[in-house]
Amino acid sequence: DGGITQSPKYLFRKEGQNVTLSCEQNLNHDAMYWYRQDPGQGLRLIYYSQIVNDFQKGDIAEGYSVSREKKESFPLTVTSAQKNPTAFYLCASSMQGGKQPQHFGDGTRLSIL
Amino acid sequence: RKEVEQDPGPFNVPEGATVAFNCTYSNSASQSFFWYRQDCRKEPKLLMSVYSSGNEDGRFTAQLNRASQYISLLIRDSKLSDSATYLCVVSQPGGYNKLIFGAGTRLAVHP
Numbered sequence: 001d002g003g004i005t006q007s008p009k010y011l012f013r014k015e016g017q018n019v020t021l022s023c024e025q026n027l028n029h030d031a032m033y034w035y036r037q038d039p040g041q042g043l044r045l046i047y048y049s050q051i052v053n054d055f056q057k058g059d060i061a062e063g064y065s066v067s068r069e070k071k072e073s074f075p076l077t078v079t080s081a082q083k084n085p086t087a088f089y090l091c092a093s094s095m096q097g098g099k100q101p102q103h104f105g106d107g108t109r110l111s112i113l
Numbered sequence: 114r115k116e117v118e119q120d121p122g123p124f125n126v127p128e129g130a131t132v133a134f135n136c137t138y139s140n141s142a143s144q145s146f147f148w149y150r151q152d153c154r155k156e157p158k159l160l161m162s163v164y165s166s167g168n169e170d171g172r173f174t175a176q177l178n179r180a181s182q183y184i185s186l187l188i189r190d191s192k193l194s195d196s197a198t199y200l201c202v203v204s205q206p207g208g209y210n211k212l213i214f215g216a217g218t219r220l221a222v223h224p
Contacts, residue, residue: 031210042117042200042214043157050209090156099145099204102212104156 002027006091006105012113013078013085021076021108023091029103030096032074036060037088046089049074050096078110086111114139117203117215125221130191134218136184136201145204146177148186150197151217157200160186191222 004025013019025032031050035043045058049068063082068074074093078085088109092102119136126132138146146163161168163175163184174187184201198217205211 035214040121040216042216045211048209048211056209088154094210096210099212100210101147101159101162101202102210103159106156109154 004091004093004103004105006089006108008108009106011108011110013110014113016080018077018079019110021078021089021091021110023074023076023105024072025074025091025093025105026072027093027103028071029093030071031094031100032068033092033094033102034058034064034066034074034076035090035092037090043090046076115215116140116205116213117201119199119201119215119218121216121218123219123221125223126191128191128193128222128224130222131187131189132191132220133188134186134199134201134220136186136215138182138184138201138203138213140203140205141179141182142206143203144206146175146184147202147212148173148175148184149200149202149214151200152197157214160199188220191220193222193224196220196222 007022033048034046047066049055065077090107091105094100094102148160149157150160151157167176172189176185198219200217201215
């Protein structure tokens with residue numbers, strides 16, 4: 001089945017630690033995105049990538065980093081510089097061209113230990 | 114002003130009721146519009162796209178009013194399984210596929 005897989009489902013971060021969230025898709029989508037969702041708020045864009053080896057900052061990129069070495073994969077690293085990392089992280093992908101709907105993985109919940 | 118605004122609810126309705134959600138957006142140049150559904154502690158899932166002429170998918174009807182920058186979602190004959198948060202989503206004009214998500218309207222359908 002085609003889809004987007006995020007792992008792990010739950011992640012705990014110690015202070016000063018970097019953690020990496022995995023996102024893999026087999027939908028053959030060119031574009032991939034990372035969002036953060038906090039309770040009672042809409043999704044906020046962290047980073048996006050329209051093509052392999054290229055990515056751009058979204059609205060709240062500080063304290064995060066990404067890579068896009070393969071079309072299928074778009075991992076997100078939450079660095080120790082992100083002082084309030086507790087949130088629900090969602091990865092999405094979409095086709096290129098026009099304004100396409102985005103399809104989401106089932107998310108990673110990150111908490112601070 | 115928020116880019117996409119929705120009434121947070123909750124809307125508490127009995128099974129079988131008709132319920133309508135509204136959404137307003139700030140950028141008149143937006144071109145694409147969607148409704149997503151998000152269950153508690155789950156990812157958003159695309160419910161339907163919204164077309165200028167309005168469109169229907171079973172019990173769900175979406176309408177767009179570009180002049181008023183207003184989008185609506187009507188759910189007829191509500192089911193218990195419709196209980197969820199409904200997200201209004203609007204594309205932002207520009208070079209890439211940026212979507213702006215509303216904070217959502219929560220619906221609770223009771224027996």
